[in-house]
Amino acid sequence: MSKQPNWDLIAGIVLDAVGTLIKPVPSVADAYTEAARRQGVELNRDEVRARFNRHFQSDEVRGDRGIHSTDEATELWRWRRIITKVLPEIPDPQTTFAELWDHFGRPESWQCFPDVAPALRAIHEAGIAVCVGSNFDSRLRRVVMGLPDLSWAVDALVISSEVGFRKPHASFFEAVCQRLGLPAWQILCVGDDLENDVRGAMRAGLSALLLDRGAERPHDFPHVPDLTALLDSRLAEA
Numbered sequence: 001m002s003k004q005p006n007w008d009l010i011a012g013i014v015l016d017a018v019g020t021l022i023k024p025v026p027s028v029a030d031a032y033t034e035a036a037r038r039q040g041v042e043l044n045r046d047e048v049r050a051r052f053n054r055h056f057q058s059d060e061v062r063g064d065r066g067i068h069s070t071d072e073a074t075e076l077w078r079w080r081r082i083i084t085k086v087l088p089e090i091p092d093p094q095t096t097f098a099e100l101w102d103h104f105g106r107p108e109s110w111q112c113f114p115d116v117a118p119a120l121r122a123i124h125e126a127g128i129a130v131c132v133g134s135n136f137d138s139r140l141r142r143v144v145m146g147l148p149d150l151s152w153a154v155d156a157l158v159i160s161s162e163v164g165f166r167k168p169h170a171s172f173f174e175a176v177c178q179r180l181g182l183p184a185w186q187i188l189c190v191g192d193d194l195e196n197d198v199r200g201a202m203r204a205g206l207s208a209l210l211l212d213r214g215a216e217r218p219h220d221f222p223h224v225p226d227l228t229a230l231l232d233s234r235l236a237e238a
């Protein structure tokens with residue numbers, strides 16, 4: 001299981017979006033706290049952050065075709081559910097939902113991590129195709145296209161709500177292979193979620209590396225501390 005990727009075989013990389021390529025700025029906790037404040041509700045930001053982490057992680061996505069199946073409507077309802085649970089005090093949840101849905105669909109609400117631009121340049125120079133593969137919904141298209149460090153570099157964008165299945169479902173990774181026009185064994189998946197980006201990808205036959213920014217979690221999976229280290233590991237092998 002803890003095998004390093006064989007770079008001689010890799011012709012495509014699929015990168016997760018949130019936590020891997022992009023992060024929300026201001027933070028999710030700040031955006032939610034501010035949205036509550038606009039309705040006259042003062043909340044502690046740390047409490048909002050704790051609530052979000054709890055409800056985001058415990059929210060199970062189950063569309064019409066079972067666990068991990070999804071579509072745009074399923075994602076919309078999911079976010080409605082999460083926002084209502086995180087901010088139960090607000091008098092007009094519909095307005096807050098609309099504001100936050102719009103906020104996180106704008107490129108200005110996101111930033112690329114500083115290692116993204118140099119890493120994507122190096123990946124392209126190595127002749128490796130780049131796919132962004134994400135459990136975000138179709139709002140991600142506008143976000144990716146609006147971030148200059150990303151837009152030029154992305155050869156394919158695979159989004160779970162458009163594919164019909166979320167990571168870690170095998171159907172999501174089959175869609176990645178199709179879009180890249182490559183077999184699973186020629187694709188490396190890189191992301192910050194052990195189950196979605198690493199275990200799921202490996203079960204589907206892809207190589208995988210965990211992006212462990214800050215190296216905070218003990219594990220025996222192959223991992224890199226940032227995206228530039230990805231190509232360092234390739235050069236070290238060459």
Ligand SMILES: [Mg+2]
Pocket residue numbers: 016017018019020191192193
């Ligand atoms: Mg992620």
